[in-house]
Amino acid sequence: MADRSKGVKLYGTSFNGHTSMVECALRLKGVAYEYVEEDRKNKSEALLKLNPVHKQVPVLVVDGKPIAESLIILQHIDDVWKDPPHLPEDPYKRAKVRFWADFVGKKVVPIMHTIVTLKGDEQKTAAEEFAGYLMTMEDGIREELWTGGPFVNGDNPGLLDVVMGSSYVWIKFIEAVAGVKLAKREETPLLCSFMEAFVELDAVKELMTPPEVLLQSRGNPGAKPTATSGD
Secondary structure (H helix, E strand, O other), X not given: XXXXXXXXXXXXXXXXXXXXXXXXXXXXXXXXXXXXXXOOOOOOHHHHXXXXXXXXXXXXXXXXXXXXXXXXXXXXXXXXXXXXXXXXXXXXXXXXXXXHHHHHHHXXXXXXXXHHHOOHHHHHHHHHHXXXXXXXXXXXXXXXXXXXXXXXXXXXXXXXXXXXXXXXXXHHHHHHHHOOOOOOOOXXXXXXXXXXXXXXOOOOHHHOOOHHHHHHHOOOHHHXXXXXXXX
């Protein structure tokens, strides 16, 4: 087992879905870390040096070595701290978890952002597209990954639970802002159950910012919610 006391530092921003995703993974692993809050409008020299390509948070630094991009960070965390495992042992299932995590990043999260920017029929169409993505995930996870238990990963949360579970507060936030229902239990009972179970975990509960707090932060330019971008 890797040393959980080694130097770990996370550069992130408040009200940021990608930052909270990484924090959830670290806390579920029991990894102690130092959190460094970055200013979105005035990024530190340290951040620019650690992530010169994208210049975005989150960046995880382990023993002085930086890792960028949230999904890559999640996989790195599981490689370094193996207990409890966040990825299945079976290579096929590991690949499927990575596939669906990538699907969330490339399909589900972008349409969430789009829904907020639209009105009327266009918003309704985008919400239906979002629902379709969730139903596609529901079918894929049920067929390819789930073997019973409260999480995609079984009795304990795994990487895909972290990705979807940390997105749940943003789904609720967008529902409140846009006035549309996105996660429907009658359409995706498994996904709704997984996400609801995740946000109640003691290890991550304090990271799950209530939708009403996210709504209040919309009026504060210094604390703008960012569910979709690195920062």
